[in-house]
Amino acid sequence: MKVAIIDMYEGAANQGMRCIREILNQFAELQGRDLERNEYDVRRTNIVPNLSYDFYICSGGPGSPLDSKGSIWENAFFNWIEKVEQYNAKEENVLKKSIFFICHSFQLACRYFDVATVSKRKSTAFGVFPIHYLQDANNDVIFEGLTDPFYAVDSRDYQATQPKHNKLKNIGGKILAIEKARPHVPLERAIMSVRFNEHMVGTQFHPEADAIGMGIHLQTEERKKIVIDNHGIEKWHSMIDQLKDPDKILHTYEHIFPSFLKDAVRKMELVKL
Numbered sequence: 001m002k003v004a005i006i007d008m009y010e011g012a013a014n015q016g017m018r019c020i021r022e023i024l025n026q027f028a029e030l031q032g033r034d035l036e037r038n039e040y041d042v043r044r045t046n047i048v049p050n051l052s053y054d055f056y057i058c059s060g061g062p063g064s065p066l067d068s069k070g071s072i073w074e075n076a077f078f079n080w081i082e083k084v085e086q087y088n089a090k091e092e093n094v095l096k097k098s099i100f101f102i103c104h105s106f107q108l109a110c111r112y113f114d115v116a117t118v119s120k121r122k123s124t125a126f127g128v129f130p131i132h133y134l135q136d137a138n139n140d141v142i143f144e145g146l147t148d149p150f151y152a153v154d155s156r157d158y159q160a161t162q163p164k165h166n167k168l169k170n171i172g173g174k175i176l177a178i179e180k181a182r183p184h185v186p187l188e189r190a191i192m193s194v195r196f197n198e199h200m201v202g203t204q205f206h207p208e209a210d211a212i213g214m215g216i217h218l219q220t221e222e223r224k225k226i227v228i229d230n231h232g233i234e235k236w237h238s239m240i241d242q243l244k245d246p247d248k249i250l251h252t253y254e255h256i257f258p259s260f261l262k263d264a265v266r267k268m269e270l271v272k273l
Helices: 018-032 072-089 104-111 135-139 165-171 211-218 221-231 231-241 249-253 256-272
Strands: 002-006 036-040 055-058 098-102 117-133 149-163 174-179 190-195 200-203
Touching: 018 036, 018 211, 018 256, 055 221, 098 104, 098 256, 104 117, 104 190, 104 200, 117 190, 117 221, 117 231, 135 174, 135 221, 149 190, 149 249, 165 190, 174 231, 200 211, 211 221, 211 231, 211 249, 221 231, 249 256
Parallel strands: 002 036, 002 055, 055 098, 098 200
Antiparallel strands: 117 149, 117 174, 174 190, 190 200
16 A cells, blocks of 8 residues: 655644644555555645655645635645645546545635535634534445444644535535534534545544543643633533543544545555555
């Protein structure tokens, strides 16, 4: 398996890249496959991968998905997505290229495909939250085996809302999941997952997050203070307790990302046959 990871963290400390690497290593070992993995720090180097990889993973990251408009690195990233689209559109390219977008890169993809409005939230969303999948997710491979609702790590200051349904339909896209219902809050529910086309899919949440990484993140002084100041000490303790629940983060960790990888490998094998 030849995999490229587009690192959106811009050098910021994170658990996301470790989790992505671990899932890839575990999957390659279970499949009995050699793994060639390369990483591209696009926000600091303006460098994106070529089209020689089997599939691509675009990480989450800090900062605004709006302030980068017109930047060299964002233009490079959007041009790369366009090249992958063009490659996949050619009939002679039988083995298509798959992409998975996570959080920050998902917001950028929503802007690139122009399928929703990306804007700043009124407050930071951080923690383990229930997410509801929609009818179109029932037949989507990345949601195979998930419960409804399922639970995932959400960490964001921005959101995608106001889906452009006609545009989605025209490009072969579908909304797969939305955030939890909050009847007492008069705000539109955010889009949490989109299949942009047959080969490109993404999530607003972090399907790669594991309990170890989330625990480390939650117990840093900075993050602990933010949670307690905004939600109280009881909420912080509740988050820590949720990390131990096998039906929450672990359930999502074991399904969404591995399902994407299995599907990408299955497509490779079908072509080789």
